[in-house]
Amino acid sequence: MAQQMSLLCTRILILIWLLAIPFDALANLEGDALYAFRQHLNDPEEVLASWDNSLVNPCTWFHVTCNGDNNVIRVDLGNSSLSGSLVPELGNLASLEYLELFNNHISGSIPPELGNLANLASLDLYQNALTGTIPVTLGRLKNLKYLRMDHNILTGAIPTELTYIGSLLVVKLSYNNLTGVIPRFASSVSTFFQGNPYLIH
Template sequence: MPPHHVAWWRPLFLIALMPIGVLGNLEGDALNAFRQSLIDSNNVLESWDPTLVNPCTWYHVTCNVQNSVVRVDLGKAGLSGTLVPQLGLLSNLQYLELYSNDLSGVIPVELGNLTALASLDLYQNNLNGTIPDSLGQLSNLRFLRLNDNSFTGNIPVSLSTITGLQELYLSRNNFTGQAPDFYNLSKLENL
C-alpha cells in the first residue's frame, strides 16, 4: 500500500481519542467564559488558566476523581460582573457558591441544567430580573439561597416541586404576587 493511503486513518484515530479530554476542556471553557464576564479586582481567579487541559488545578474549583468540576467556591471573593449561560454546562456541579459578591444581571435559565446541584448560593449580590422557572428542574437541590438581591416578579411555582429542599431563602427581594405553597416540601427546615 502506498504511503499516502496509510495516513488517512490518523485523523480518525485522533478524533476517537478526543472525548477523553473534551469534558475537561468544555468545563474549563465554561468557567473561563464566566471569568471573562467578571471584574476580579482581588485577583482571586489568577490561577484560572484557560490553556490547561481541565480546571481541576484552579483555586476555588473542586473536581471529582473523573476530573469533572463538582464545586465552585467564590463566596465573598470581591467579584463583580454577571453570571453566564455557559455555567449550565457544568453537568456534575454540586455546589455553586457565589454569595456576598457584587454580581448583577439575571440568573441564566441554563442553570436549570445543573441537575446534580445540591447547593445554589447567590445571596447578597445585586442580581435582578425574575427567578427562572428552570430552577425547578434541580431535583437534587437541598439549599437555595437567593435572599438579599433585587429579584422581581413572582416566585416560580416550580420551586415548590423540589422535594429535597431543606433551606430556601428568598427574603429581601422585590417579589410581587402570591408566594407558592411550600408546605408540601416535607424536608424544608428553613423558609
C-alpha cells in the first residue's frame, strides 16, 4: 500500500512538472525570438543592454512590455539608432500587439513570418532602409489597425490582401519605390501613397 501511494505521489509530481513546461517553453520561445533579433542589430547607444537570454523570460528587459501572463505584447524600439535587419523569429511573438521600430537604420527585407502575429494592432517600420516587397502574408493580420512603412526603399506591388483587413484605420506607404495599381481600400481607411512615382492611381 505504501509503495502504491509513493508511486502515485511520484506520478502526480511528474504531471505537475509536465504542466509547467508550456509556460516556460513559451517564455523561452519569446526570449529566444527577441534575442535572435538583437543578434542581427547594431546597437551603438546600447538600448538593448538589458536583453539577456539567460533570463527565464524577457519581461524584465527594457523596451519590452508583457501582459499579466508574461507574454510579450509590445516591443518599443523607435528612435533608437539601430541598424541591421529583421529576423523571421519575430513571427514567434504570438501575443505581440505593437511592433515599434520606426526611425532607425534597419535594412533588408520584411520577413513573411510577421504575418503570423495574429494579435498585432500596430506595425510601425517607417523611416528605415527596408528593401524588397511587402509580404502578402501581412494580409493575415486581422487585428491590424496601423500599418506604417513609409520612407523606406520598398519595391513591387501593394498586396491586395491588405484590403481584406477589416480593422485597418491607417495605411502609410508613401516615399518608397512601389509599383503597380493601388488596390482599393475601404473608405474608412486613411491611406498615404505619395512619393511612389511608379504607382498607378
